[in-house]
Amino acid sequence: MLIRLDDVELRQGGFTLRCTGAFREGIHLISGPVGSGKSTLALILASLAAPGRGSIHREGIDTTLLSLQFPEYHVTCATVEAEIRSWGLDPGEILLQAGLDGRDGADPLQLSRGQLKRLNLACVLAKNPDLLLLDEPFGSLDCAAKVRACRMIEERASGITIIFSHERSVLPRVTTIAEMEDGRLVICGRVPGAIARWQGAPPYLRHALAAGGRPANITLADAREAVCRIRD
Numbered sequence: 476m477l478i479r480l481d482d483v484e485l486r487q488g489g490f491t492l493r494c495t496g497a498f499r500e501g502i503h504l505i506s507g508p509v510g511s512g513k514s515t516l517a518l519i520l521a522s523l524a525a526p527g528r529g530s531i532h533r534e535g536i537d538t539t540l541l542s543l544q545f546p547e548y549h550v551t552c553a554t555v556e557a558e559i560r561s562w563g564l565d566p567g568e569i570l571l572q573a574g575l576d577g578r579d580g581a582d583p584l585q586l587s588r589g590q591l592k593r594l595n596l597a598c599v600l601a602k603n604p605d606l607l608l609l610d611e612p613f614g615s616l617d618c619a620a621k622v623r624a625c626r627m628i629e630e631r632a633s634g635i636t637i638i639f640s641h642e643r644s645v646l647p648r649v650t651t652i653a654e655m656e657d658g659r660l661v662i663c664g665r666v667p668g669a670i671a672r673w674q675g676a677p678p679y680l681r682h683a684l685a686a687g688g689r690p691a692n693i694t695l696a697d698a699r700e701a702v703c704r705i706r707d
């Protein structure tokens with residue numbers, strides 16, 4: 476499986492997105508500050524926005540899902556149960572996954588945004604598409620829910636998963652890292668080598684690197700482990 480962007484360019488207002496790069500099976504993080512173009516790139520990869528120039532090449536990708544940054548944009552039904560069924564999924568399992576046991580009769584738009592985010596994440600992961608695009612999957616979640624979301628994403632055993640996020644505290648283990656810098660996609664490469672090239676790396680990773688540690692991946696636990704190994 477592969478998705479490749481060749482000199483893709485999109486202009487919207489005064490903003491220009493320019494992207495070249497490829498993503499294979501695995502979990503990929505595209506980090507970047509607010510307004511750097513992450514959501515715009517997610518829409519292009521989901522074929523929901525057409526670039527003005529360049530091309531996108533897909534290999535072995537039959538199914539694509541984009542989890543939007545704002546989960547209320549996904550809502551189409553009057554109850555949580557109907558919402559889950561509209562994805563073609565069994566409510567029992569999804570309600571447990573989303574921590575919403577007993578809320579099947581609730582109006583999805585009366586859930587908190589964090590609860591709705593958990594519901595959407597449980598649904599898109601259960602659908603197991605070839606290409607899964609997650610726009611700010613940790614937005615509106617508390618720390619425990621972010622950790623749980625990370626584990627659920629890590630458990631996805633196959634396919635291409637691309638996470639678009641400015642999250643800098645709770646992150647899943649990933650295969651590669653890239654950054655959006657003012658509309659330009661910068662590929663840092665495979666982990667662990669990419670960590671030192673990641674300009675937007677969270678402070679705990681910068682601290683571990685500065686101390687001489689070599690984190691195996693990008694979680695806080697990886698950074699701690701790297702620092703402990705220096706002290707050994």
Ligand SMILES: Nc1ncnc2c1ncn2[C@@H]1O[C@H](COP(=O)(O)OP(=O)(O)OP(=O)(O)O)[C@@H](O)[C@H]1O
Pocket residue numbers: 487488489490507508509510511512513514515516544641655
């Ligand atoms: N429909 C549009 N028309 C004109 N400009 C747009 C449109 N959508 C987004 N933009 C602009 O494109 C730029 C990139 O926006 P985008 O939403 O992709 O950023 P982002 O990195 O996802 O930000 P955030 O982290 O806040 O979600 C911003 O300057 C934004 O104002």
